[in-house]
Amino acid sequence: MHKQLGAVAQRPHARRWLAAAAVSLALGFASASPATAQETIKVGILHSLSGTMAISETTLKDVMLMLIDEQNKKGGVLGKKLEAVVVDPASNWPLFAEKARELISKDKVAVVFGCWTSVSRKSVLPVFKELDSILFYPVQYEGEESERNVFYTGAAPNQQAIPAVDYLMSKDGGEVKRWVLEGTDYVYPRTTNKVLEAYLKQKGVKDEDIMINYTPFGFSDWQTEVSKIKKFGSEGKKTAVVSTINGDANVPFYKELANQGVKATDIPVVAFSVGAEELAKHDTKPLVGHLAAWNYFQSIKAPVNASFIKSWHEFIKNQKRTTNDPMEAHFIGFNMWVKAVEKAKSTDPDKVIAALPGIEAPNLTGGTSKMLANHHITKPVYIGEIRGDGQFDVVWKTKDLVPGDAWSDYLPGSKDLEADWVELKCGNYNTVTKRCGG
Amino acid sequence: MRAVCGRLIALTLLFGLLVLGAAAARAGSFEDALAGFTTDSFSDTAEAVEAVATTGSPLAAPLLEALRESRLIFSAKDKKVFIKTRDGELLDAATTNPVSDAPPDDLETVRINNRLRNLIDAALGSLTLMAPDANRRFDAAQAVFKSRDAGSLPALDKALAAETNPRVKKAMQEARAAIVLNSSDASEADKIAAIAVARERGDQDALALLQGLPANVPMEVHKAARAASERIQNDLARWNAVQNAWYGLSLGSVLLLAAIGLAITFGVMGVINMAHGEMVMLGAYTTFVVQEVIRQNYPGLFDLSLAAAIPLAFLVSGAVGILIERTVIQFLYGRPLETLLATWGLSLILQQAVRATFGPTNKEVGNPSWMSGAFDLGGITITYNRLWIICFTLVVFAALLAMLRFTRLGLEMRAVTQNRTMAAAMGIRTARIDALTFGLGSGIAGIAGVALSQIDNVSPNLGQGYIIDSFMVVVFGGVGNLWGTLVGAFTLGIANKFLEPYAGAVLAKIAILVLIILFIQKRPRGMFALKGRAVEA
Numbered sequence: 001m002h003k004q005l006g007a008v009a010q011r012p013h014a015r016r017w018l019a020a021a022a023v024s025l026a027l028g029f030a031s032a033s034p035a036t037a038q039e040t041i042k043v044g045i046l047h048s049l050s051g052t053m054a055i056s057e058t059t060l061k062d063v064m065l066m067l068i069d070e071q072n073k074k075g076g077v078l079g080k081k082l083e084a085v086v087v088d089p090a091s092n093w094p095l096f097a098e099k100a101r102e103l104i105s106k107d108k109v110a111v112v113f114g115c116w117t118s119v120s121r122k123s124v125l126p127v128f129k130e131l132d133s134i135l136f137y138p139v140q141y142e143g144e145e146s147e148r149n150v151f152y153t154g155a156a157p158n159q160q161a162i163p164a165v166d167y168l169m170s171k172d173g174g175e176v177k178r179w180v181l182e183g184t185d186y187v188y189p190r191t192t193n194k195v196l197e198a199y200l201k202q203k204g205v206k207d208e209d210i211m212i213n214y215t216p217f218g219f220s221d222w223q224t225e226v227s228k229i230k231k232f233g234s235e236g237k238k239t240a241v242v243s244t245i246n247g248d249a250n251v252p253f254y255k256e257l258a259n260q261g262v263k264a265t266d267i268p269v270v271a272f273s274v275g276a277e278e279l280a281k282h283d284t285k286p287l288v289g290h291l292a293a294w295n296y297f298q299s300i301k302a303p304v305n306a307s308f309i310k311s312w313h314e315f316i317k318n319q320k321r322t323t324n325d326p327m328e329a330h331f332i333g334f335n336m337w338v339k340a341v342e343k344a345k346s347t348d349p350d351k352v353i354a355a356l357p358g359i360e361a362p363n364l365t366g367g368t369s370k371m372l373a374n375h376h377i378t379k380p381v382y383i384g385e386i387r388g389d390g391q392f393d394v395v396w397k398t399k400d401l402v403p404g405d406a407w408s409d410y411l412p413g414s415k416d417l418e419a420d421w422v423e424l425k426c427g428n429y430n431t432v433t434k435r436c437g438g
Numbered sequence: 439m440r441a442v443c444g445r446l447i448a449l450t451l452l453f454g455l456l457v458l459g460a461a462a463a464r465a466g467s468f469e470d471a472l473a474g475f476t477t478d479s480f481s482d483t484a485e486a487v488e489a490v491a492t493t494g495s496p497l498a499a500p501l502l503e504a505l506r507e508s509r510l511i512f513s514a515k516d517k518k519v520f521i522k523t524r525d526g527e528l529l530d531a532a533t534t535n536p537v538s539d540a541p542p543d544d545l546e547t548v549r550i551n552n553r554l555r556n557l558i559d560a561a562l563g564s565l566t567l568m569a570p571d572a573n574r575r576f577d578a579a580q581a582v583f584k585s586r587d588a589g590s591l592p593a594l595d596k597a598l599a600a601e602t603n604p605r606v607k608k609a610m611q612e613a614r615a616a617i618v619l620n621s622s623d624a625s626e627a628d629k630i631a632a633i634a635v636a637r638e639r640g641d642q643d644a645l646a647l648l649q650g651l652p653a654n655v656p657m658e659v660h661k662a663a664r665a666a667s668e669r670i671q672n673d674l675a676r677w678n679a680v681q682n683a684w685y686g687l688s689l690g691s692v693l694l695l696a697a698i699g700l701a702i703t704f705g706v707m708g709v710i711n712m713a714h715g716e717m718v719m720l721g722a723y724t725t726f727v728v729q730e731v732i733r734q735n736y737p738g739l740f741d742l743s744l745a746a747a748i749p750l751a752f753l754v755s756g757a758v759g760i761l762i763e764r765t766v767i768q769f770l771y772g773r774p775l776e777t778l779l780a781t782w783g784l785s786l787i788l789q790q791a792v793r794a795t796f797g798p799t800n801k802e803v804g805n806p807s808w809m810s811g812a813f814d815l816g817g818i819t820i821t822y823n824r825l826w827i828i829c830f831t832l833v834v835f836a837a838l839l840a841m842l843r844f845t846r847l848g849l850e851m852r853a854v855t856q857n858r859t860m861a862a863a864m865g866i867r868t869a870r871i872d873a874l875t876f877g878l879g880s881g882i883a884g885i886a887g888v889a890l891s892q893i894d895n896v897s898p899n900l901g902q903g904y905i906i907d908s909f910m911v912v913v914f915g916g917v918g919n920l921w922g923t924l925v926g927a928f929t930l931g932i933a934n935k936f937l938e939p940y941a942g943a944v945l946a947k948i949a950i951l952v953l954i955i956l957f958i959q960k961r962p963r964g965m966f967a968l969k970g971r972a973v974e975a
Contacts, residue, residue, distance in 0.1 A: 051798075052899065055800075173552075173553070174553055213942060213943070214943070214944050215942075215944065216943060218899070219943060221692070223685045223824070224685055224939060224943070225943065227681065227819065228939060230642075234643055235642070236647075236649060248895040252894060255805075259812050260812055260819055260821065261811075261819075268552055283804070387508075388508065
């Protein structure tokens with residue numbers, strides 16, 4: 001290459017042409033680049049499009065593209081169009097951090113919507129802190145965290161697990177007296193179960209009436225576990241199972257329940273990670289009556305939900321695709337971010353972070369969610385029962401929106417902690433020692 | 439005479455009027471009760487269920503059944519309730535006459551929750567105790583046993599006196615015992631008789647009944663209950679051990695099925711085949727494709743889909759196995775490290791290929807009806823899918839053993855693996871035999887995939903979950919020995935299932951791994967080491 005260029009440069013005509021081309025190119029770049037930078041605001045989407053989490057996360061990428069598209073049709077934000085930057089962290093936790101860095105420093109995105117598993121969130125946290133950017137995290141999680149750069153639009157334990165237990169203790173839920181806490185062996189179920197165990201004991205449930213089991217990821221031989229549950233449940237007191245079983249291990253679990261004849265009327269199972277999408281492909285007849293606790297169900301009747309489902313079906317060009325809770329979380333989070341940017345009149349992360357607390361945006365169940373000072377939001381809690389067709393029937397809901405609590409009030413280590421990024425400027429303020437830092 | 443006649447007629451008329459009046463009054467209250475279904479509130483529906491059940495109307499049972507099956511429809515505007523028959527016809531719930539004119543446009547299904555389902559079951563229980571169908575009477579008795587509702591006692595006693603079917607009669611006696619033990623005003627003798635009935639039933643429910651006895655019962659009753667519950671507990675503990683052994687056999691059969699193909703490729707040929715799990719996965723996907731084809735073209739033959747899938751899975755996985763052997767592995771014999779890496783790469787390629795073809799989401803493989811459900815054998819529950827898998831595994835094992843022992847191909851396989859040069863000198867085409875042996879091992883892995891598709895998720899990652907377990911079984915059992923694989927699989931399965939109730943699923947698995955490591959330290963060649971000239975140094 002060098003040689004050829006040299007040969008070309010030796011000829012005078014060619015040299016002139018080359019100079020002209022270089023100048024025009026340089027001019028072109030100079031005129032084009034500031035213009036494009038002014039015209040669009042970049043929005044990063046950090047969801048796995050391959051690997052084990054692709055099943056769940058691809059949908060979230062699609063819903064973000066839809067929301068950005070709709071916002072652009074309304075004229076964008078601050079008079080500029082939004083531009084989606086999609087990367088694929090491939091269900092690989094360290095790769096999440098790399099891709100986050102790429103989005104923020106190379107693509108200069110104003111905000112990132114992404115992550116599903118807690119471990120992927122933990123892996124990108126240092127990057128967002130170091131490069132001072134904003135992450136919207138849309139999935140229900142175990143709590144015990146509040147970061148300045150992260151906004152949690154999914155449910156904290158007090159917005160999902162605790163109301164579900166309250167429902168089961170009520171008359172309509174069957175006045176449950178014994179509890180099986182069944183989960184996959186990793187951080188979310190373990191922390192959630194710790195919170196639940198402390199809560200149940202505070203409600204007067206005795207040690208012998210709580211059974212906690214963990215199984216590995218992708219577990220498929222549920223025979224012993226289900227017969228243990230069956231035995232525990234037939235000892236005279238009304239029993240329920242609180243399931244934090246993750247992903248596809250749920251399918252053989254429910255299959256074994258059905259095979260061994262455990263009916264929802266005898267021992268109901270309430271799940272926190274099972275949605276209509278997972279159930280859609282399976283025979284749900286034997287599962288009728290089992291429960292799920294979410295902040296959103298597709299079957300909820302609200303005009304805003306109906307129009308969301310309609311535009312989702314049009315966008316994805318498939319009438320059968322279901323909508324789910326993390327999709328709603330992105331809907332709320334995206335609208336909050338748009339409002340905050342308009343309030344701050346800038347996409348500068350510091351100004352947007354300061355503007356976000358207090359912002360209100362509609363949720364899909366007909367209410368209005370609010371971003372709190374601890375970077376969590378207010379949400380209603382719904383309990384749904386599985387119907388014969390795999391959809392959920394809402395059988396109970398909280399009267400008001402429940403504010404998300406970053407630090408559980410039922411764990412000894414965290415009940416004195418408070419997160420407040422407005423007054424205290426701290427994610428873990430200790431109300432006893434009056435100090436920030438746990 | 440005439441006067442008597444006249445008086446008789448008058449009496450009959452009067453009686454008829456009375457009956458009519460009573461019926462009208464009843465029908466009235468039945469209709470009133472229906473109003474509770476039109477408010478879309480769970481507590482109103484609950485009251486309506488109880489009100490309908492107490493009217494004793496013959497319409498109550500079909501109405502409650504419709505409610506339980508979500509076939510009860512209401513119109514909030516017109517305050518009317520309808521029953522949708524199983525054929526989709528709309529009936530007026532108050533009269534069960536078909537609806538002739540256009541129904542209201544705001545029809546909605548009456549929603550129920552678990553509490554209501556229990557209420558409906560209890561109510562239906564006392565209403566259907568006299569049903570003509572024995573199975574329904576049995577279900578009714580079970581429902582009464584569960585609800586222990588003292589209000590059902592008169593109906594139960596009447597049904598019990600008329601019952602002829604021994605199975606239903608026993609269930610009714612148990613239901614009666616449950617009510618008697620639960621009530622405070624039953625006589626001492628009655629209660630002691632009831633304890634005997636519960637002792638006879640002898641399961642966890644009976645135990646719960648005896649242990650939940652009210653505290654204020656007479657001394658005699660208390661003693662009898664304690665003795666009975668102790669004996670039930672002893673029985674249950676024994677059955678529990680049997681149940682664990684059964685689960686162990688079931689887990690062992692799954693391990694054996696996954697490992698048996700590897701026992702040939704790794705055990706007999708000495709090839710470390712990391713793509714073995716993907717052969718299993720291919721078998722499972724073959725099952726999925728077969729089921730899709732059958733579902734679309736011959737829905738009536740769905741129950742036979744597995745029978746069709748078994749030979750196809752064998753052929754698909756076997757063909758892929760032969761292809762792999764011819765293109766990759768044959769150049770790597772005697773170089774275990776390269777084989778390991780090459781087959782590991784192959785496993786990733788196969789996974790990605792399947793992901794690209796079928797998509798990343800799990801595929802649903804249906805259970806044929808003969809593989810769903812369970813039956814009770816004494817005190818243990820046996821699920822059909824596990825039972826069939828155990829039988830299937832043993833058949834596959836026996837067939838493979840017979841093939842190796844009695845066929846020409848089996849003889850040549852054994853000859854080549856024991857002494858390659860001598861076999862070649864005798865005129866056996868060793869390269870062909872290598873390919874066929876590898877194909878056989880892969881094909882059997884494919885068959886395993888058919889069985890595993892029934893109990894596990896069919897996803898591109900299916901094989902990864904079994905590869906470690908398969909190597910564990912083969913190494914533990916003794917490399918090169920099929921019987922060792924059999925004993926190894928069942929030993930590990932049973933040990934795992936006896937540990938699981940105490941240690942939990944995660945710890946049990948860790949404990950098994952540690953035990954194997956210790957065992958291999960002591961006996962590096964596994965339980966049944968091959969002896970003699972065949973063993974390479």
